[in-house]
Amino acid sequence: SHLDINLYDNHTVRVVELLNDLNRFFSNQERLLNLRLVFPKGPGYLLIKILKSRPESFKHLELAKWNFTDCDWKWLKKCQNLTEFAITDPQTQVSDILGIECELHRLKISKNSKITTIHWFLDNKDNKDNKDNKISSESSFYFHPKKPPMEPYHDETLEESLQALLI
Structure with missing residues (x-):
């Protein structure tokens, strides 16, 4: 299972x-997280603070449309369980x-809108699910399996999603 969160609220x-939630x-x-966060022009520096506090928590991580200008990505080196990273x-x-x-x-989300992400597939020796310690880049898009196009994004806020999960 995974968590797919789409944020659209830019009120500070x-x-x-x-982000505190x-x-x-x-x-x-x-458990290891399979997490996809979409936030057009979201404050990437605030998200990075959160992500780098628990780098061992992620298996698949996709960060779409955030503003990561001048962010420090050294924390990625500490993500020993990460098998796919996309941004x-x-x-x-x-x-x-x-x-x-x-x-x-490229994921087409509507007639006039698409999201293009760059994916890295990482060879983690600690990955127990993969006996050969190799990841096939052709079939391992966790959030974008080769299926019919995904449904359009939901307008659900992070707060509603997290409240439902935390209850």
Whole structure:
């Protein structure tokens, strides 16, 4: 199972509250997370603070449409369980850390809108699900399996999603 969160609220106070809820959610998780966060122009520096506090928690992580200008990505080196990382508009430091072998994926979410993400598939020796310690880049898009197009994104807020999960 995975969590797919789409945020659209850019009001500063509510964004901070939503990210605090996300941080509490991460703190309560014991299983590896398959997490996809979409937030057009969201404050990436605030999200990075949360993500780097629990780098061992992620198995699949996709960050779409956030504003990560001038963010430090060194925390990715500590993600020992991460098998797939995807991001829109990665900074140079991301490819310096994860390498240049990556794949492009375009997801059409409506007639006039699409999200393009760059995916890295990581060979983790600690990954017990994969006996060969190899990940096939052709079939391992966790959030974008080769199926008919995904349904359009829901307008559900993070707060509603997290409240439902935390209850």
